[in-house]
Amino acid sequence: MKLKILGSQGALPKRGLYSSSQVLNIKNKYILIDCPExxxxxxxxxxxxxxxxxxxxxxxxxxxxxxxxxxxxxxYSLLRRTNKLTIFCPKVVSEIINSQMKIxxxxxxxxxxxxxxxxxxxxxxxxxxxxxxxxxxxxxxIYCNGFLISEKxxxxxxxxxxxxxxxINKVYFNKLTKGENVFNEMGxxxxxxxxxxxxxxxxxxxxxxxxxxxxxxxxxxxxDLLYHESxxxxxxxxxxxxxxxxxxxxxxxxxxxxxxxKLLIGHFSSRYENLDLFIxxxxxxxxxVELAFDGKEIxx
Amino acid sequence: MKLKILGSQGALPKRGLYSSSQVLNIKNKYILIDCPExxxxxxxxxxxxxxxxxxxxxxxxxxxxxxxxxxxxxxYSLLRRTNKLTIFCPKVVSEIINSQMKIxxxxxxxxxxxxxxxxxxxxxxxxxxxxxxxxxxxxxxIYCNGFLISEKxxxxxxxxxxxxxxxINKVYFNKLTKGENVFNEMGxxxxxxxxxxxxxxxxxxxxxxxxxxxxxxxxxxxxDLLYHESxxxxxxxxxxxxxxxxxxxxxxxxxxxxxxxKLLIGHFSSRYENLDLFIxxxxxxxxxVELAFDGKEIxx
Numbered sequence: 069m070k071l072k073i074l075g076s077q078g079a080l081p082k083r084g085l086y087s088s089s090q091v092l093n094i095k096n097k098y099i100l101i102d103c104p105e106x107x108x109x110x111x112x113x114x115x116x117x118x119x120x121x122x123x124x125x126x127x128x129x130x131x132x133x134x135x136x137x138x139x140x141x142x143x144y145s146l147l148r149r150t151n152k153l154t155i156f157c158p159k160v161v162s163e164i165i166n167s168q169m170k171i172x173x174x175x176x177x178x179x180x181x182x183x184x185x186x187x188x189x190x191x192x193x194x195x196x197x198x199x200x201x202x203x204x205x206x207x208x209x210i211y212c213n214g215f216l217i218s219e220k221x222x223x224x225x226x227x228x229x230x231x232x233x234x235x236i237n238k239v240y241f242n243k244l245t246k247g248e249n250v251f252n253e254m255g256x257x258x259x260x261x262x263x264x265x266x267x268x269x270x271x272x273x274x275x276x277x278x279x280x281x282x283x284x285x286x287x288x289x290x291x292d293l294l295y296h297e298s299x300x301x302x303x304x305x306x307x308x309x310x311x312x313x314x315x316x317x318x319x320x321x322x323x324x325x326x327x328x329x330k331l332l333i334g335h336f337s338s339r340y341e342n343l344d345l346f347i348x349x350x351x352x353x354x355x356x357v358e359l360a361f362d363g364k365e366i367x368x
Numbered sequence: 369m370k371l372k373i374l375g376s377q378g379a380l381p382k383r384g385l386y387s388s389s390q391v392l393n394i395k396n397k398y399i400l401i402d403c404p405e406x407x408x409x410x411x412x413x414x415x416x417x418x419x420x421x422x423x424x425x426x427x428x429x430x431x432x433x434x435x436x437x438x439x440x441x442x443x444y445s446l447l448r449r450t451n452k453l454t455i456f457c458p459k460v461v462s463e464i465i466n467s468q469m470k471i472x473x474x475x476x477x478x479x480x481x482x483x484x485x486x487x488x489x490x491x492x493x494x495x496x497x498x499x500x501x502x503x504x505x506x507x508x509x510i511y512c513n514g515f516l517i518s519e520k521x522x523x524x525x526x527x528x529x530x531x532x533x534x535x536i537n538k539v540y541f542n543k544l545t546k547g548e549n550v551f552n553e554m555g556x557x558x559x560x561x562x563x564x565x566x567x568x569x570x571x572x573x574x575x576x577x578x579x580x581x582x583x584x585x586x587x588x589x590x591x592d593l594l595y596h597e598s599x600x601x602x603x604x605x606x607x608x609x610x611x612x613x614x615x616x617x618x619x620x621x622x623x624x625x626x627x628x629x630k631l632l633i634g635h636f637s638s639r640y641e642n643l644d645l646f647i648x649x650x651x652x653x654x655x656x657v658e659l660a661f662d663g664k665e666i667x668x
Contacts, residue, residue, distance in 0.1 A: 079446055082412070105405040105439040112382070129472055131442040139405040142431040146379055160471055167467045169461055172429055 069094045069219065069270050071293070073111040073334070076360040077298050079132040080338040085362055087132035088276055088335045090173075090295070091116050092217060095198035099123045101215065101274050106160035107136035107155070108143055114363055117139075119149055124248060125201070126157035127276060128212035133160050138168055145176050151177040156193050156201070158211050159184040179193045185213060190287060197222065199239040204287050206278035209312045214275035222246075231263045270368050273328075276335050279309065280318035293368045294328040295360065297335035301345055313337075316346040320353035334360030369394045369519065369570050369668035371593070373634070374410040376660040378599050378613075379432040380638040386663055387432035388635045390575055390595070391416050394518060395498035399423045401515065401574050408443055409517075414663055419449055423494070425501070426457035427576060429510035431527035434461050439467055445476050452479040456493050456501070456504035458511050459484040485513060490587060499520065504587045509612045514575035516587060522563035531563045570668050573628075576635050579609065580618035585626045593668045594628040595660065597635035601645055604637075613637075616646040620653035632659030 070093040075086030087104035091111075098120040100107070111118055118140075126134045132155065144153065152287075155162075162184045183193065183201060194201040197220065203213035223245040231241060236258055238252035244260045252258055272289045276297035288294055299313035308315050314322075316333060323331035331354055333346055340346075343359050350357040358366070370393040375386030387404035391411075398420040400407070411418055416528075418440075426434050434457065444453065455462075463483045469476075485493065485503060487652035488511075494501040497520065523545040531541060536558055540550035544560045552558055573588045576597035588594055599613035608615050614622075616633060623631035631654055633646055643659055650657040656664070 082442065084413075086409075105436065106409055109386075109406055109409075113384075131472075135442070136405065139431055139435045142435070143380065164468050164471050167471065168464050169465050171467065172431075284662055303581045 069217075069272060069292075071272065071295075071332075071368060072114060072116065072367075073360045073362060073364040073367045074107065074114060074116075075104055076362055078255060078335050078337045082338045084283075086110055087298075088204060088360075089136075090274065090360075091121070092272060094217060094219065096237065097122050097196075097198070099125060099201075099217065102126045102127055102133045102276070103136040103140060104132045105135040105139075108139055110362070118144065118147060119151065122151070123201075124153070124155040125215050126155065126159075126161050127206070127214065127274070128210055129158050129160040129164075131279070133277075134164075135159070137165055141165070141169070141176070141180065141332070142174060144178060145174065149178040149219070152181065154181045154194075156183050156185055158197065158213070159186045160211075170285065177193040180217060186211070196220075202287070204273060204275060204284050205220065206284065207281040207312065208277045208313040212277060214273060214284065215274045216271060216291070216297065218291075219269040220270035223267065223270050224260065224362065225267050227263050227265070234258055235301070236263070272368050275322075277313060279312040280314055280321065282325065283365065285322060288322075288326045290327055291331075292329045293332060293366065294323055294326065295332045296322055298333040298346055298350070299335050299337050301340065306341075316349035317353060320350040320351055320357070323350075324354045324355070329356065331357045332360050332366065333357060337362075338339065369517075369572060369592075371572065371632075371666045371668060372414060372416065373403055373660045373662060373664040373666075374407065374414060374416075376634040376636065376662055376664075378627065378635050378637045379430065382638045386410055388597075389436075390574065391421070392572060394517060397422050397496075397498070399425060399501075399517065401425045402427055402433045402576070403436040403440060404432045404489075405435040405439075408439055418444065418447065419451065422451070422454065424453070424455045424457075425443070425515050425574075426455065426461050427506070427514065427574070428508060428510055429458050429460045429464075430510065430577070432466075433577075435463055435547075437461070439473070441465070441469070441475060441476070441480065444478060445474065448560065449478040452481065454481045454483065454494075454668050456483045456485055459486045486511070496520075497621075502583050502587070504573060504575060506575060506584065507581040507612065508577045508579065512577060514547075514573060514578070514584065515572060516573045516590075516591070518571035519569040521567040522569065524560065524569050527563050527565070534558055534563065536563070549613075572668050575622075577613060579612040579623065580614055582622070582625065585622060588626045588628060590627055590629075592629045593632060593666065594623055594626065594630070595632045595634065596622055597649070598633040598646055599635050599637050602649055603642065604639075616649035617653060620650040620657070623650075623657070624654045629656065630659045632660050633657060 114288035300308040374389040596619035600608040
């Protein structure tokens with residue numbers, strides 16, 4: 069999995085910086101997570117091929133998380149996209165998009181599926197042979213979901229050198245990775261466990277926007293990377309509570325309690341100039357932390 | 369009048385360049401003309417104070433001319449704008465905006481007036497003591513208006529040195545600029561025409577998007593600056609006709625026939641890399657021409 073940050077700021081635009089958005093590349097599929105105004109420019113800026121995006125996940129119906137949808141939908145049509153696009157979003161966002169498409173009589177050359185989310189419980193919204201997407205209900209001023217995206221590696225990893233050494237014909241390699249025993253060229257049965265190992269499934273969770281909400285911990289325990297919003301610093305805790313956002317320390321507590329491998333923070337309020345203060349605050353509680361910034365890439 | 373170009377491209381985004389938009393400063397009022405996606409970033413980039421904009425004019429309901437409206441309306445609320453904002457736009461755009469505001473229950477701290485345009489004839493949509501805004505119906509694939517913005521200088525310009533030389537008391541200067549005769553300190557009547565001169569009213573027209581449409585000429589004859597779209601070069605005339613856009617030569621013909629002082633061209637298709645070709649094409653027919661580019665400023 070590879071994550072690219074397209075925007076790292078909160079709701080108000082800051083010179084040269086965009087509102088929160090990311091694109092996740094998983095098993096040759098591209099998932100756009102949140103879609104603020106200007107997303108087209110960021111996709112261009114960071115050389116993400118427009119047509120590659122198969123899925124768009126929208127966390128909630130605040131403008132800085134979905135105002136770029138209509139532009140993208142429309143540009144795809146101008147570019148004569150033909151492959152299907154699936155959008156998962158809160159019901160109110162699908163109503164807005166459907167109403168705008170109807171009023172403006174836009175013609176689409178591709179199949180657009182908009183799937184409304186309205187469950188207050190976590191639900192698996194997508195599953196393929198390669199990965200799953202599960203919602204993580206968050207606690208914000210309006211209905212809001214985070215998303216947990218997890219690889220599904222059904223095959224085991226072959227120790228190629230050992231397999232050759234054991235005189236196994238390569239036509240049997242596939243069977244071994246599927247967990248089946250085979251016979252080698254001398255007729256000896258080879259246990260698949262001896263030449264293959266389990267592949268760990270990597271997982272990524274995007275949690276924005278939310279006030280400190282420990283209910284999410286059980287959903288994200290031991291994941292490889294957690295993106296958690298940290299709009300404010302602890303010194304502005306009151307503002308965080310009022311607007312139902314998190315502080316850097318809130319994000320650190322969640323990461324620590326969930327024992328995630330790495331924490332990525334973002335959705336910074338435009339009031340802060342020195343983002344190192346966010347890192348310092350997190351490190352009081354959780355060490356393996358990075359700042360999201362526009363253009364950053366992370367291998368998960 | 370001072371014009372600032374915020375975007376100069378056609379519908380498809382190009383790395384670092386935005387779709388067509390401009391802000392006109394006239395008599396301390398700021399008029400935003402067209403409002404594509406990302407307009408907030410361009411206003412920031414080019415240091416136009418958000419709060420200064422009093423009027424927004426939307427030419428037509430294609431996304432690259434109005435997809436930034438909802439973001440701007442919403443950001444104004446986050447910034448606690450209090451001064452009134454007036455938007456003139458085609459009926460379909462006001463329907464889209466009103467529907468989106470209703471569905472998302474956005475709360476505005478300021479007075480937002482959205483005035484729907486649907487007349488096929490030119491109409492005066494705004495008049496103050498300082499300027500007027502008149503629509504220029506254009507010919508495009510959907511209902512589309514250009515806009516003619518003209519200063520109203522009701523006062524004459526005083527020749528201050530001469531007025532002092534003629535011993536006119538300064539309390540009478542205002543009367544003279546209003547076109548009234550006064551008496552000087554020796555009791556001699558002074559004809560206002562002798563010490564004042566007529567001030568020329570400057571005017572600017574924005575004509576985008578449109579196919580070559582000579583009907584507009586009578587509306588823009590002798591104006592100081594004409595912005596006319598030129599999405600294509602003459603070699604792509606067929607594409608221009610098909611999409612109801614103009615070529616650089618079309619813009620040149622209109623400027624020449626209307627005898628405008630200066631022509632500004634923009635709304636370039638993303639297919640062109642060398643924009644000098646546009647200038648060369650125009651100059652075959654009309655000399656005083658400039659390219660619109662993001663960030664450019666023009667004194668009218």
